[in-house]
Amino acid sequence: MNNTAEKPGDVAALMTDMGIRARAAARALAKASTMAKNAALMAAAETIGGNALMIKAANAKDMAAAKEKKLSAAMLDRLELTDSRIAAMAKGLVEIAALHDPVGEVISEWDRPNGLEIQRVRTPLGVIGIIYESRPNVTADAGGLCLKAGNACILRGGSESFHSSRAIFDCLQQGLRMAGLPEDAIQMVPTTDRAAVGEMLTLTKYIDVIVPRGGQSLVERVMRESRVPTFQHLVGLCHTYIHADADPVKARKIVLNAKMRRTGICGATETLLVDEAVAAKVLPPILDDLIKAGCEIRGDSAVQALDKRVNAATPADWDTEYLDAILAVKTVKGLEEAMAHIVAHGSEHTEAIITEDTVTAERFMAGLDSAIVMHNASTQFADGGEFGMGAEIGIATGKLHARGPVGVEQLTTFKYKVRGDGQTRP
Numbered sequence: 001m002n003n004t005a006e007k008p009g010d011v012a013a014l015m016t017d018m019g020i021r022a023r024a025a026a027r028a029l030a031k032a033s034t035m036a037k038n039a040a041l042m043a044a045a046e047t048i049g050g051n052a053l054m055i056k057a058a059n060a061k062d063m064a065a066a067k068e069k070k071l072s073a074a075m076l077d078r079l080e081l082t083d084s085r086i087a088a089m090a091k092g093l094v095e096i097a098a099l100h101d102p103v104g105e106v107i108s109e110w111d112r113p114n115g116l117e118i119q120r121v122r123t124p125l126g127v128i129g130i131i132y133e134s135r136p137n138v139t140a141d142a143g144g145l146c147l148k149a150g151n152a153c154i155l156r157g158g159s160e161s162f163h164s165s166r167a168i169f170d171c172l173q174q175g176l177r178m179a180g181l182p183e184d185a186i187q188m189v190p191t192t193d194r195a196a197v198g199e200m201l202t203l204t205k206y207i208d209v210i211v212p213r214g215g216q217s218l219v220e221r222v223m224r225e226s227r228v229p230t231f232q233h234l235v236g237l238c239h240t241y242i243h244a245d246a247d248p249v250k251a252r253k254i255v256l257n258a259k260m261r262r263t264g265i266c267g268a269t270e271t272l273l274v275d276e277a278v279a280a281k282v283l284p285p286i287l288d289d290l291i292k293a294g295c296e297i298r299g300d301s302a303v304q305a306l307d308k309r310v311n312a313a314t315p316a317d318w319d320t321e322y323l324d325a326i327l328a329v330k331t332v333k334g335l336e337e338a339m340a341h342i343v344a345h346g347s348e349h350t351e352a353i354i355t356e357d358t359v360t361a362e363r364f365m366a367g368l369d370s371a372i373v374m375h376n377a378s379t380q381f382a383d384g385g386e387f388g389m390g391a392e393i394g395i396a397t398g399k400l401h402a403r404g405p406v407g408v409e410q411l412t413t414f415k416y417k418v419r420g421d422g423q424t425r426p
Contacts, residue, residue, distance in 0.1 A: 023206050029181065038148075044140075048086060049090040093140060123414060129210045132212070139155060146411060235349070245355045275332060279331050321347070361375040
């Protein structure tokens with residue numbers, strides 16, 4: 001890393017310098033072999049695994065500072081790096097290495113009557129800027145995915161995870177060195193100055209796409225200010241709907257997992273909808289499970305009548321991504337009302353229906369335009385790793401280029417290769 005870029009008050013020069021070096025690295029990486037990229041990923045994975053103590057020590061600094069700032073339990077959970085999470089980062093890089101390399105893949109090909117042979121071929125996007133908060137494991141996921149797809153990347157982690165992210169970044173750099181690839185292929189902004197984000201959003205000459213991954217305020221700022229194209233990821237206001245024909249046992253298991261497995265991730269269910277015809281039968285054990293697990297329930301009057309521990313929901317609850325052990329619960333008259341509520345209040349991230357009626361399930365999945373729709377499964381599966389992508393940079397809720405988990409394939413674009421034999425256009 002160029003130390004001159006760390007001088008206070010010189011953030012613009014810092015980001016321009018990083019952009020220039022990233023662009024040069026991207027040109028080299030686009031021509032790198034699959035073997036070299038995989039070697040870098042495997043070496044980085046081994047380095048992470050072998051430096052768990054160093055990574056945990058760095059994380060301890062961030063955790064201490066976060067506790068002093070009295071960050072929420074959900075934020076602390078996102079920030080903490082346990083032995084299992086460090087092992088999962090290393091495993092994720094190994095899985096990315098095992099994925100098919102999309103670069104150079106022929107998506108389609110055809111011949112024209114005049115003899116021209118045309119191919120549509122996958123190519124890297126170029127330079128990707130990733131701006132993220134809290135979760136230091138994004139450093140490994142983002143760096144690994146960009147590398148496999150032949151892209152250089154500039155990572156800007158949150159100030160609360162600065163030491164943890166730097167420790168992981170050092171492991172990625174080691175992987176690049178061992179594979180003989182340019183170290184500038186993966187760069188990390190070496191300052192916590194928030195002005196660095198503003199500068200990144202203007203680097204149209206050097207950065208091809210920005211991926212924001214964090215809280216609503218960060219994402220809204222990026223969407224509002226960026227002059228660089230972005231992968232939209234607003235909020236994860238996810239819904240689970242218990243239909244009248246749901247299996248109560250499945251519903252009980254799925255809802256508890258969908259809310260409480262990890263409350264601070266974007267795939268956590270934030271609103272539970274239940275058909276009023278079965279609410280009295282299905283809901284009480286579910287509410288009891290959630291409350292015993294430490295979840296606050298905010299429900300409508302019908303839900304409150306089923307359990308005195310339920311607090312009254314306000315209109316704002318239907319529009320809130322809690323990222324915490326809080327769940328809004330509402331009864332509905334049926335499928336159409338459930339879907340109407342999701343359309344009115346959701347963020348087009350992930351929605352799930354629990355039912356044994358496959359026709360109704362298909363109507364639900366066809367009728368909602370969210371990035372991910374599920375049947376009889378926990379919304380916590382909204383994750384690139386669970387989709388077999390190795391990892392993800394985030395869940396894109398926009399409709400252009402990438403949607404849903406952003407993995408290796410979504411980090412490519414395409415170009416046309418046209419081969420002729422002297423043809424001229426009349």
